[in-house]
Amino acid sequence: MAPHERRQVAVVAFGQSDHLRTTDELSEVEMLMPVLHEVLAATGLKTSDIGFTCSGSSDYLAGRAFSFTMALDGVGAWPPISESHVEMDGAWALYEAWVKLQTGEADTALVYSYGKSSPGSVRDVLTRQLDPYYVAPLWPDSVALAALQAQALIDAGETDEPALAGVASRSRTAAAANPHAQLKGPVAQGEYAVRPLRTGDCPPVGDGAAAVILAAGERARELCERPAWIRGIDHRIEAHGLGVRDLTDSPSTRLAAERAGVFERPVDTAELHAPFTSQEVVLRKALSLADDVAVNPSGGALAANPMMAAGLIRIGEAAARIHRGDSDRAVAHATSGPCLQQNLVAVLEGETRV
Amino acid sequence: MSKEPVAVVGVGQTKHVAARRDVSIAGLVREAAQSALRDAELTWADIDAVVIGKAPDFFEGVMMPELYLADALGAVGKPMLRVHTAGSVGGSTALVAANLVAARVHGTVLTLAFEKQSESNAMWGLSLPVPFQQPLLAGAGGFFAPHVRAYMRRTGAPDTVGSLVAYKDRRNALKNPYAHLHEHDITLEKVQASPMLWDPIRYSETCPSSDGACAMILTDRAGAARSPRPPAWMHGGAMRSEPTLFAGKDFVSPQAGKDCAADVYRQAGIADPRREIDAVEMYVPFSWYEPMWLENLGFAEEGEGWKLTESGVTELDGDLPVNMSGGVLSTNPIGASGMIRFAEAALQVRGQAGEHQVEGARKALGHAYGGGSQFFAMWLVGAEPPTG
Numbered sequence: 001m002a003p004h005e006r007r008q009v010a011v012v013a014f015g016q017s018d019h020l021r022t023t024d025e026l027s028e029v030e031m032l033m034p035v036l037h038e039v040l041a042a043t044g045l046k047t048s049d050i051g052f053t054c055s056g057s058s059d060y061l062a063g064r065a066f067s068f069t070m071a072l073d074g075v076g077a078w079p080p081i082s083e084s085h086v087e088m089d090g091a092w093a094l095y096e097a098w099v100k101l102q103t104g105e106a107d108t109a110l111v112y113s114y115g116k117s118s119p120g121s122v123r124d125v126l127t128r129q130l131d132p133y134y135v136a137p138l139w140p141d142s143v144a145l146a147a148l149q150a151q152a153l154i155d156a157g158e159t160d161e162p163a164l165a166g167v168a169s170r171s172r173t174a175a176a177a178n179p180h181a182q183l184k185g186p187v188a189q190g191e192y193a194v195r196p197l198r199t200g201d202c203p204p205v206g207d208g209a210a211a212v213i214l215a216a217g218e219r220a221r222e223l224c225e226r227p228a229w230i231r232g233i234d235h236r237i238e239a240h241g242l243g244v245r246d247l248t249d250s251p252s253t254r255l256a257a258e259r260a261g262v263f264e265r266p267v268d269t270a271e272l273h274a275p276f277t278s279q280e281v282v283l284r285k286a287l288s289l290a291d292d293v294a295v296n297p298s299g300g301a302l303a304a305n306p307m308m309a310a311g312l313i314r315i316g317e318a319a320a321r322i323h324r325g326d327s328d329r330a331v332a333h334a335t336s337g338p339c340l341q342q343n344l345v346a347v348l349e350g351e352t353r354v
Numbered sequence: 355m356s357k358e359p360v361a362v363v364g365v366g367q368t369k370h371v372a373a374r375r376d377v378s379i380a381g382l383v384r385e386a387a388q389s390a391l392r393d394a395e396l397t398w399a400d401i402d403a404v405v406i407g408k409a410p411d412f413f414e415g416v417m418m419p420e421l422y423l424a425d426a427l428g429a430v431g432k433p434m435l436r437v438h439t440a441g442s443v444g445g446s447t448a449l450v451a452a453n454l455v456a457a458r459v460h461g462t463v464l465t466l467a468f469e470k471q472s473e474s475n476a477m478w479g480l481s482l483p484v485p486f487q488q489p490l491l492a493g494a495g496g497f498f499a500p501h502v503r504a505y506m507r508r509t510g511a512p513d514t515v516g517s518l519v520a521y522k523d524r525r526n527a528l529k530n531p532y533a534h535l536h537e538h539d540i541t542l543e544k545v546q547a548s549p550m551l552w553d554p555i556r557y558s559e560t561c562p563s564s565d566g567a568c569a570m571i572l573t574d575r576a577g578a579a580r581s582p583r584p585p586a587w588m589h590g591g592a593m594r595s596e597p598t599l600f601a602g603k604d605f606v607s608p609q610a611g612k613d614c615a616a617d618v619y620r621q622a623g624i625a626d627p628r629r630e631i632d633a634v635e636m637y638v639p640f641s642w643y644e645p646m647w648l649e650n651l652g653f654a655e656e657g658e659g660w661k662l663t664e665s666g667v668t669e670l671d672g673d674l675p676v677n678m679s680g681g682v683l684s685t686n687p688i689g690a691s692g693m694i695r696f697a698e699a700a701l702q703v704r705g706q707a708g709e710h711q712v713e714g715a716r717k718a719l720g721h722a723y724g725g726g727s728q729f730f731a732m733w734l735v736g737a738e739p740p741t742g
Contacts, residue, residue, distance in 0.1 A: 058417065060411055060417040060418075065412050065413075065479055065480050066440050068438070069440065069598050069725050069726070069728065070598075072595060072597060072598070073600075076597070077596050077597050077728075078596055078602070080594045080608075080609050080610035080614075082592070083593060083594070083729075084437065084439060084446055085437070085438055085439050086435060086436055086438065087418055087436050087437075087438035088436050092435060092436075096435065096437075096450055099450075099454055099457050099459055102453075102457035102458075103357050103453050103456045104356075128411075128415065128417040129417045129418050129421055129422070130422065132379065132414070132415065132419075132473075133378055136416070235433050235434075236431060236433060237420075237421075237424045237430065237431075237432065237433070237434040238430055238431070239425050239430050240424055240425055241425065252431070255431065336421065338421075341421055342434065
């Protein structure tokens with residue numbers, strides 16, 4: 001089916017928690033519940049009205065198996081619901097829900113994701129994502145791997161440390177207007193975390209949750225004054241081994257963007273899931289973003305990076321700008337894995353305003 | 355809008371064993387995927403997307419292993435999704451893959467599920483303590499035994515029924531070269547004499563811990579037309595979930611299971627499952643779940659499931675064969691167990707099930723469940739393409 005024959009599906013509501021360094025007093029479910037209620041209230045839908053529910057989370061952050069079952073109890077899955085879960089960022093849960101709506105078996109979908117990084121050391125935890133036989137036993141952490149990528153970019157002449165500092169400063173200045181952000185306003189670039197990355201080049205570690213409601217066709221117009229139509233969405237993965245990838249480029253982002261139709265017309269907004277300043281450099285190039293595009297007006301992942309939710313939040317933030325009329329055509333991006341291994345790209349559009 | 359019909363044109367499994375020390379996790383999944391590709395006579399280049407599932411990451415100690423497995427599964431440059439819905443995950447994974455084809459997002463999809471239980475300890479992987487939440491009571495058996503007891507009390511089933519199921523499934527497994535347990539000297543007396551683990555569940559009425567993977571190639575109508583062997587056609591598929599614990603929950607026959615089956619039958623145009631379905635691969639990790647699910651899935655009236663089992667209806671040569679492959683009781687790489695049910699149902703209607711083939715099977719049900727009997731995934735496949 002050619003893209004123009006696809007069922008038109010829109011983000012009609014988006015909610016997120018305040019992202020905080022620690023939420024000791026809240027369980028994951030308690031962190032998620034207000035966000036779920038927020039998107040349901042925004043659309044007037046009840047759990048039993050939703051056609052399909054899909055979530056994203058990670059057992060490794062929760063420190064227990066089947067951690068998503070508790071969140072399902074919070075959703076209130078009674079009478080029983082049509083529901084699924086990806087052990088991925090919520091952006092991929094949204095993709096699964098979008099596919100479900102394309103089959104015509106549902107007209108609305110609730111998508112949510114959440115993650116608490118505060119109970120453990122997320123840098124150590126993420127080493128468990130790596131090849132378990134040859135790499136993970138060496139415990140190379142996420143900041144060290146990102147630093148390899150940053151150094152490769154600097155060596156290739158694609159950026160330098162002052163430019164990276166500029167990315168950090170711009171993001172956190174933008175985040176001053178984001179009530180949910182964890183780091184906002186001028187933040188010192190700080191000492192080196194792992195050369196060439198300084199603390200200011202790295203995302204904050206924190207806890208947070210997000211939720212989105214999708215609706216198809218006329219249902220979207222009923223539920224939202226200005227739906228954010230998903231004109232295209234695609235995701236691609238690259239090899240796991242860093243040694244076989246060109247870390248200064250992101251072919252998977254470029255391919256996903258092509259498939260999603262990003263290059264067909266200019267975008268005015270880009271919400272990029274770039275937890276490290278250097279990754280924004282890679283993504284800007286892969287997406288061929290013009291200089292006048294508003295990149296991460298929310299502050300992006302440098303201002304709040306709740307694991308498993310930060311990608312879904314990029315789609316939500318882009319959609320919210322369309323809902324508010326601040327954007328007409330936006331690109332949203334989510335990533336997973338070390339050094340941008342897996343990437344999802346969506347194009348969101350608002351209808352022409354009269 | 356009309357959906358694209360979905361066909362299964364390739365099925366692959368590893369030989370399931372207690373410990374595959376000769377292969378890595380990547381080696382294990384690649385073996386199953388290559389076997390499915392061989393069956394479909396396709397190459398890696400023919401695959402548009404990969405959908406992978408497994409049970410908790412704690413079982414192997416790898417967080418989001420799909421990242422590491424992208425290379426081994428030929429997924430580089432392609433979309434890759436990772437599904438996780440507890441024990442039902444193998445079934446859910448196949449359904450997510452099927453939706454990609456049904457929605458015409460992709461033409462041909464590789465779906466795969468695995469567990470390499472020997473790399474870790476599943477019981478402790480399930481028993482990580484979390485404050486203010488109930489532990490799983492020493493593994494899954496401790497959680498499910500009281501519900502089996504409730505079934506026996508509710509239906510008046512004699513306590514011999516569970517051992518009949520185990521005896522049947524272990525004999526069926528002898529006809530399946532991929533099954534983990536091949537107990538050539540199995541007798542009913544041996545099952546009944548095995549130690550009691552979680553009363554009323556005996557050692558021989560429980561599933562083993564296996565290393566293994568299962569893969570399928572799903573494709574559209576055009577892909578099916580090129581298939582060298584008969585495809586299995588999906589006639590219906592559904593997932594349903596309900597909360598783990600709440601006052602109104604019926605652990606013996608959960609509403610989510612009933613609703614899921616009803617949705618599948620509606621899609622497939624099945625009015626009388628007992629008469630219209632020829633073979634069933636159901637998720638029976640503890641023997642008593644066969645009579646319990648026979649009722650939950652609508653093959654027997656409430657309280658009557660054990661009578662079907664007792665009268666031999668569910669034997670390989672019975673009127674409604676259940677778990678022809680030997681089932682989860684004989685092979686349990688947890689994350690793959692649901693997909694094996696789906697794949698074995700497909701093998702039956704393709705006439706490719708070998709020694710455990712049900713003669714003339716035209717419609718077969720694959721069933722999976724997970725969590726605290728709260729996640730359900732099922733599909734019904736047929737030898738003929740769906741009509742309409």
